[in-house]
Each structure stands twice: as structure tokens, then as C-alpha cells.
Amino acid sequence: MTEECRVCVDAGVCKMKTLITARDNGMGLIEIDIKSDCPNVLKMSWKLEPMSPYAEVEAEFSKSSVYKLADEAIPHTACPVPAGIIKALEVAGDLGLKRDSSIRFLQEGEEVDIS
Template sequence: MTDCKVCVDAGVCKMKTIITATTDEMGMVKLDIKSDCPDILKMSWRLESFSPYSEVEAEFYKSEVYKLAQETPIPHTACPVPSAMVKAIEVAGDLGLKRDVTIRFIDDDSEA
């Protein structure tokens, strides 16, 4: 299994989050979260180990990460941190590759 570390710069709020995903001998993924955001920290206190297969293939409303984001609650639906958590679980579980994800604002299609 591949352990990984992800840094999320959430944008306008300027709060950074570092997610470290490690896999145990049973293939379960544990997340360690360091964040400037109090809501993300509160969510992180409730995180348990994840089955990468179950989490990555879950429908959004059945994802344990997104359920915790709803229950915490994370007050900003556009927050990219829960998505980054799922991505880290995917990579640590050897279900995806380490590849950056980018959201850029553009004025014209030619900038894509």
C-alpha cells in the first residue's frame, strides 16, 4: 500500500489542511489531519479507519467522509477538503495514482 500526504489550500478562506493517509496491515486507511480550519479539525476528531474500496466506490451520500462532513457540519459545501480526504484514501489504498487535482478560474476556453 502507498502512504501519501496531501496539502489543501482551500482558497478564499486561506485555511490550509495537511492530510496524511497511512495504510495498516489489514488494508485499512487512517487519516491524520492538521488544519487551520476549526470545522475540519472538529470533523477529524471523529475519523476512524476507512476501507478504501468502500469509501472510494460509495455514492456521495453514503461516503463516511461526506457523512462526517454533513454531521460536523462543514458549513461551506464547496470546501475541497472532504474530497481531498477521499482522494488520499484512494491513493493510500492503491486504488489511484498520486496526481494533483486543480480547480482554476478562467475567462476564456483558450485558457483551459
């Protein structure tokens, strides 16, 4: 069992920030606590129940509890918060390592080495 995992998601142009805390409840389920500037993310968080990290991380997008709740509450599909919730759940469930991820816009002519 890992200690709690905390993730901060800066959603970008809307300037809304979300703090996600995921922790094992000792019964194999992960509890998610969310603090956010975004009323839509908060609306989603009210329905989050403890969940199995295995079932959620391995679920198809359309069957993920997190993405189903996001579909009901968040009007903007480009919102990165649901992915942040899944990443926190994955780490808190000992299924992944803590490593930052990002989306970065490239300048015209900028190259990226993908090897």
C-alpha cells in the same frame, strides 16, 4: 501496500490550509491524520476512523463516511477538503495514482481545450 500519502488542500478564499496524511494500517484499512487551520475540519477529523479504501472510494456521495462527517462538521459545501481526504485515501489504498487536481477560475473570454 503503498507508503503514506500526504495531500495539502488550500481551501481558497478562507485561506485555510489542511494537511492530510493517509496510511495503510496493515489490516486493509486506511488511517487518516489531519492537521488544519480550520476548526470545522478539525472537528470532522476527530471522528474519522480507519476505513476501507474500496468501500469509501466506491460509495455514493450520500453514503460516504467522509462526506457524512463533513455534512455534520463543515458548514460550507464548497469546501474542497472532503474531496482531498477521498483522494488521499484512494492513493494510500493503491486504488489511484498521485496526480494533482485543481479548480481554476477562468478569465472572461479565456478558452479551454477539452478533447
